[in-house]
Amino acid sequence: AKFAAYLGIPHVPHAGDLAIFCGAIVGAGLAFLWFNAPPAAVFMGATGSLALGGALGAIAVVAHHEIVLGIIGGLFVIEAMSVIIQVFFYKRTGRRVFKMAPIHHHFEQLGWSEPTVVIRFWIIALVLALAGLSTLKLR
Known part of the structure; x- marks a missing residue:
């Protein structure tokens, strides 16, 4: 409680x-x-x-940082949404939005090598993690 008060963050x-x-x-x-x-x-x-993922979700709920989990795990949200969009759009129109879902396979189909996709997704994950950490003091 003392450290939380000192740092100006909510005490759990x-x-x-x-x-x-x-x-x-x-x-x-x-x-x-x-x-x-x-x-x-x-x-x-x-x-x-x-x-x-379930453990991370439980930790976020217990710590009262559910929105922050969505920000930090934004890459996983994008991956899941690409599959949902692909299936929904394909069932409605018979056409595909992406060459392949999840979206990392779409980039591989565009000609990106696997290490390129992985490293760029690491960069995106790092930026999202920093964005999530920057919201720690926002309440």
Whole structure:
């Protein structure tokens, strides 16, 4: 509470447990990235990614930062919206908006190499993360 008052941010009671949970997720994510370096030895799959997204959503709800999660995870929102738009538009008109959905495959179909798509999406994710962190003091 003292640090929150000093920093001018809202205090979340019992956030110590939440910090331990977040630390465990960060550690597991770093280990995953370590072993996922090319050539990948470990794959996350749908179950792991959905569990990770659910955990991040629960953390955002407990910390009262739901909108910030949408900003920081904006790239994932764009990926999901590209699929929704593609399916909706294709069922209505029979034509496609993107060459392929999700949108990162669209860029690959345009001729971008996979490392180019990945690095540009990292840049977008970094900018969105900084934008989300900049909203910390806004309430």
